[in-house]
Amino acid sequence: MSDKPKLRVATTSLAGCFGCHMSFLDIDEHLFELAQLVEFDRSPLTDIKHCGPCDIGLIEGGVCNAENVHVLREFRRNCKTLVAVGACAINGGLPAQRNHLDLGACLQEVYLSRDGIANPGVPDDPELPLLLDKVHPIHEVVRVDYFIPGCPPSGEAIWKFLSDLIAGRTPRLPHSMLHFD
Amino acid sequence: MNGRFMLDGQPVMFEEGQTILQAAKAAGHYIPSLCWHPDFPPHGSCKLCIVKVGGRHVSSCALQAKDGMEIESNTPEINGERRALLQMLFVEGNHFCPSCEKSGNCELQAQAYELEMTSARFNYFFPVRPVDASHPDILLDFNRCIFCELCVRASRDIDGKSIFALTNRGIHKHLVVNAESGRLGDTDFSALDRAASICPVGVILPKRVGFAVPIGERIYDEKPISLVSMEKER
Numbered sequence: 447m448s449d450k451p452k453l454r455v456a457t458t459s460l461a462g463c464f465g466c467h468m469s470f471l472d473i474d475e476h477l478f479e480l481a482q483l484v485e486f487d488r489s490p491l492t493d494i495k496h497c498g499p500c501d502i503g504l505i506e507g508g509v510c511n512a513e514n515v516h517v518l519r520e521f522r523r524n525c526k527t528l529v530a531v532g533a534c535a536i537n538g539g540l541p542a543q544r545n546h547l548d549l550g551a552c553l554q555e556v557y558l559s560r561d562g563i564a565n566p567g568v569p570d571d572p573e574l575p576l577l578l579d580k581v582h583p584i585h586e587v588v589r590v591d592y593f594i595p596g597c598p599p600s601g602e603a604i605w606k607f608l609s610d611l612i613a614g615r616t617p618r619l620p621h622s623m624l625h626f627d
Numbered sequence: 628m629n630g631r632f633m634l635d636g637q638p639v640m641f642e643e644g645q646t647i648l649q650a651a652k653a654a655g656h657y658i659p660s661l662c663w664h665p666d667f668p669p670h671g672s673c674k675l676c677i678v679k680v681g682g683r684h685v686s687s688c689a690l691q692a693k694d695g696m697e698i699e700s701n702t703p704e705i706n707g708e709r710r711a712l713l714q715m716l717f718v719e720g721n722h723f724c725p726s727c728e729k730s731g732n733c734e735l736q737a738q739a740y741e742l743e744m745t746s747a748r749f750n751y752f753f754p755v756r757p758v759d760a761s762h763p764d765i766l767l768d769f770n771r772c773i774f775c776e777l778c779v780r781a782s783r784d785i786d787g788k789s790i791f792a793l794t795n796r797g798i799h800k801h802l803v804v805n806a807e808s809g810r811l812g813d814t815d816f817s818a819l820d821r822a823a824s825i826c827p828v829g830v831i832l833p834k835r836v837g838f839a840v841p842i843g844e845r846i847y848d849e850k851p852i853s854l855v856s857m858e859k860e861r
């Protein structure tokens with residue numbers, strides 16, 4: 447084992463489905479290798495609530511509400527290298543397919559006028575983050591250093607990217623790992 | 628007159644009347660393109676096939692080869708410009724590849740892979756473009772149109788029907804259907820028309836074949852478009 451200090455990595459899911467995090471776990475036995483090289487800061491894998499100074503931040507999902515904006519900015523402030531992971535972080539993805547609809551009409555449809563709804567009413571608990579008018583990819587809100595496309599990117603692609611980055615190489619995905627779907 | 632030009636430092640022979648792109652491809656050198664199709668005259672709208680001749684940008688699909696030309700194509704500078712053109716096409720439409728039936732068979736997406744475009748870099752427009760499902764056999768999803776006019780040309784010049792046209796200019800440019808109602812179902816368009824199978828992206832799609840070939844096993848999933856297109860040439 448080398449004495450090199452471990453890199454700190456933070457991960458989060460904004461307007462995503464956790465599919466990219468599942469794919470990250472799909473790197474299987476490389477997780478052991480990774481555990482030798484990095485330690486995790488804020489992430490669904492730890493119970494850390496706020497991101498501290500980190501080397502790498504991995505963001506899954508686009509930006510659909512006010513809380514997403516705060517979390518994303520916290521990551522940008524703290525992470526030396528910020529990476530958009532997956533289709534939703536890169537172009538808004540499935541959640542952004544509401545962008546051609548009026549938000550108010552959307553909420554009405556789901557919470558008021560839908561058939562068979564028991565207690566009609568748009569949820570308005572003050573704890574709930576305010577929705578944004580449109581869903582945005584993360585590069586429209588903060589500067590992003592790298593993008594790993596895919597819905598989700600394969601475990602192989604995530605591992606290739608991370609192993610390049612950790613080794614100090616410019617991360618590059620070969621054709622077989624570069625997919626938008 | 629036949630002759631020889633230099634492409635990225637390599638000699639390429641050409642025959643009288645060939646464009647730079649045709650001669651390059653015939654000699655086994657790939658130049659990326661989207662709106663160019665071997666069955667039609669050059670259109671020159673996508674600009675992906677730009678090369679530099681004597682320091683000037685030209686569309687290689689449209690410029691006839693001349694003896695002694697010095698041409699740059701596969702350079703970091705020109706590929707960067709091509710990538711920016713692709714990025715603009717991606718933000719101007721709505722390209723959600725994971726839910727697009729064309730994914731894996733799409734030339735726009737394949738060019739993005741070819742040129743290692745990992746993000747669209749610019750801010751998205753998220754335009755509002757409702758789909759037209761009125762035709763019994765064909766779906767029109769305008770969200771993905773890149774204005775290559777291949778359907779316009781095929782319908783007019785091969786099918787003799789002139790079903791499609793582009794209207795307006797600049798950011799308001801869009802594809803329209805030649806019917807009073809504007810709906811494809813009100814035309815004599817047929818799934819057997821040449822125009823029904825020519826769209827390089829996911830606009831003109833046959834119904835009821837969705838995901839017959841699984842994602843991951845489609846044309847450009849397996850091979851880069853540079854290889855696929857050169858194999859077709861042979």
Ligand code: SF4
Nearest residue numbers: 722724727730733829
């Ligand atoms: S047309 Fe091509 S680039 Fe656009 S969404 Fe479909 S697969 Fe993606």
Ligand code: SF4
Nearest residue numbers: 772773775776778826
């Ligand atoms: S519908 Fe397809 S073929 Fe027609 S102009 Fe648009 S992208 Fe080109």
